[in-house]
Amino acid sequence: MSPGGLVAADIEVDLAGRRILDGVTLAVQPGRMVAVSGPSGSGKTTLLSVVGGLIEPTSGTARFAGAPVWTGDGDPRPDVAFILQVYGLVPILTARENVAIALRSRGVDPVEADARADRALAALRVEELADRLVEELSGGQMQRVAGARGLVVDAALLLADEPTSELDEVNRDHVLGELRRAAERGAAVVVATHDPAVVAACDADLHLVDGAVADPTPGAAVRG
Numbered sequence: 001m002s003p004g005g006l007v008a009a010d011i012e013v014d015l016a017g018r019r020i021l022d023g024v025t026l027a028v029q030p031g032r033m034v035a036v037s038g039p040s041g042s043g044k045t046t047l048l049s050v051v052g053g054l055i056e057p058t059s060g061t062a063r064f065a066g067a068p069v070w071t072g073d074g075d076p077r078p079d080v081a082f083i084l085q086v087y088g089l090v091p092i093l094t095a096r097e098n099v100a101i102a103l104r105s106r107g108v109d110p111v112e113a114d115a116r117a118d119r120a121l122a123a124l125r126v127e128e129l130a131d132r133l134v135e136e137l138s139g140g141q142m143q144r145v146a147g148a149r150g151l152v153v154d155a156a157l158l159l160a161d162e163p164t165s166e167l168d169e170v171n172r173d174h175v176l177g178e179l180r181r182a183a184e185r186g187a188a189v190v191v192a193t194h195d196p197a198v199v200a201a202c203d204a205d206l207h208l209v210d211g212a213v214a215d216p217t218p219g220a221a222v223r224g
Contacts, residue, residue: 005029006157006188008051011060013043013211020046021057022212026190030156033180033189035199038208044192045085047208048159051190052076064157064188078106081155085162085192087146091135095121098134099149106153120152121145123178125171139166147175151182158182161192169197176201 006028013021021043028034036044049055051062053069053076062069064080071077081102082088089098099117104110121127124144134142143166150158160179164172176198183189191198199205207214 006051006062006064006190008047008062009060011047011050011062012058013046013050013055014058020211021050022210023060024206024208024211024213026051026206028188028190030186030188031183032204033183033191033202035202035205036190036192036208037194037199037205038214039194041210042208043211044208045161046211048082048161048190048192052080052082052157052159079156081150081153081158083147083150083158083160083163085165087142089134089142089146089149092133094131094133095126095137095141095145095148096130098145099152102149102153116152117148120148123151124148125174140168140171143167144171144175147178151178154182154185154187156187158187158189159192160189162194163191164193164195164198172197173201 008026011021011024012019024047036047038044050057051069053071054074056070069077096114096117099120100113103113103116118127118130121130124147126141126144129137129141137145147163150160164175167175179189179191191202193199
């Protein structure tokens with residue numbers, strides 16, 4: 001594993017007396033796209049939250065580019081971006097504003113942020129929604145706007161939680177293509193999913209059942 005990669009070792013997370021993750025190890029090289037699959041409640045979102053620095057594991061370590069992902073306050077590092085399953089969009093802002101805010105929070109000039117937001121929306125084929133309020137969008141449209149917001153910052157570590165669950169096959173494959181392009185430019189990409197088609201589009205799969213790794217592809221996601 002190169003020092004630029006993601007390394008999460010023996011991750012355990014306990015919550016309210018229940019073990020959510022039980023000794024999970026995941027490693028992803030830059031340029032690779034790895035699936036974390038499993039049924040609802042298997043721990044996929046919790047694992048992404050740990051490796052993205054949103055929550056501190058009960059035990060185990062998670063590092064990216066040689067440094068811990070947990071910084072002590074639950075805020076992700078600037079080189080980490082999420083595509084959230086719950087979208088995380090601000091209803092009273094437009095689609096463009098929701099995407100641009102990810103750049104502005106990183107110090108990008110507002111005019112440049114808007115221009116890059118428009119390009120990101122166009123890449124996910126929702127450019128016509130740029131001036132629409134989020135509360136006016138359908139679930140699938142919101143999912144693509146959330147995808148644009150995650151992709152626009154060109155993060156070195158991109159974590160996508162069920163990024164295609166609301167999409168038809170055509171739009172699903174298009175989003176997967178954009179995630180693949182992020183990997184090709186050098187990002188480490190992790191995609192949580194229960195969709196076999198999404199798993200098939202990835203380089204490796206780490207399958208979780210009840211918080212533990214179950215029958216992983218030999219040597220695949222562990223070395224990612």
